[in-house]
Amino acid sequence: MDILIVEDEAEIAGLIQLALEKEGFSCQSCRDGLAALRLFQELQPDLIILDLMLPGLDGLEVCARIRQKPGTKDPYILMLTARGEEIDRVIGLSTGADDYLTKPFSPRELVARVRALLRRSLRQGGQHQIHRTQHFIVDVEQRSASRQISSDRTEDLDLTTLEFNLLSTFVSNPGRVWNRTQLIDKLWGSDFFGDERVVDTHVARLRKKIEPDPANPTFIKTVVGVGYKFEDATTP
Incomplete structure (x- = not known):
């Protein structure tokens, strides 16, 4: 499974990538919203870990644009944020995110959320894979x-x-x-x-x-x- 990590804090992005690669996932990362859209088109990842607060295009806008792109793979999106307010979670999920994780989080919790999302691909019948x-x-x-x-x-x-x-x-x-x-x-x-x-x-x-x-x-x-x-x- 291919995962795209979109996180502007290099240290956090590195920790996420290390945790996922230890579990056998293939990861690429970038630091801003425009780069995220470009890499999404190039890589067609199975899952995107998307920070809410990004320079340039924020995570909500990136999520919305990905969901609106015709003829592309429809990835799972796990949104990250340092803010835990309910309104942020509601807006993120309504924009098209599949799950929401509030910072700080443990690598174990992140990996568990990623696995749970990817397991859906074997259980869902909505997309003809x-x-x-x-x-x-x-x-x-x-x-x-x-x-x-x-x-x-x-x-x-x-x-x-x-x-x-x-x-x-x-x-x-x-x-x-x-x-x-x-x-x-x-x-x-x-x-x-x-x-x-x-x-x-x-x-x-x-x-x-x-x-x-x-x-x-x-x-x-x-x-x-x-x-x-x-x-x-x-x-x-």
């Missing part, structure tokens, strides 16, 4: 997945709900390394209590359904000592 790689097509809204057998032939995959969510997570983030904790948080949420090795069980089951040779996987690779990553060329 289709993830494609060279060998797989995952339709999030229709809850369907298929494997490309040849240039003119596909095979539907018979997956459980959890297997579908796991494949969708991998296919939408090719090349990203996931540890067990990150996959548990993505698939089960923060309420999960149990053995983290349950992830290994479900990965093994998914491999049996998508890999030509599950014992020597081509797509879902084990990263020794870390976790798993999905490898397959993406398609436009």
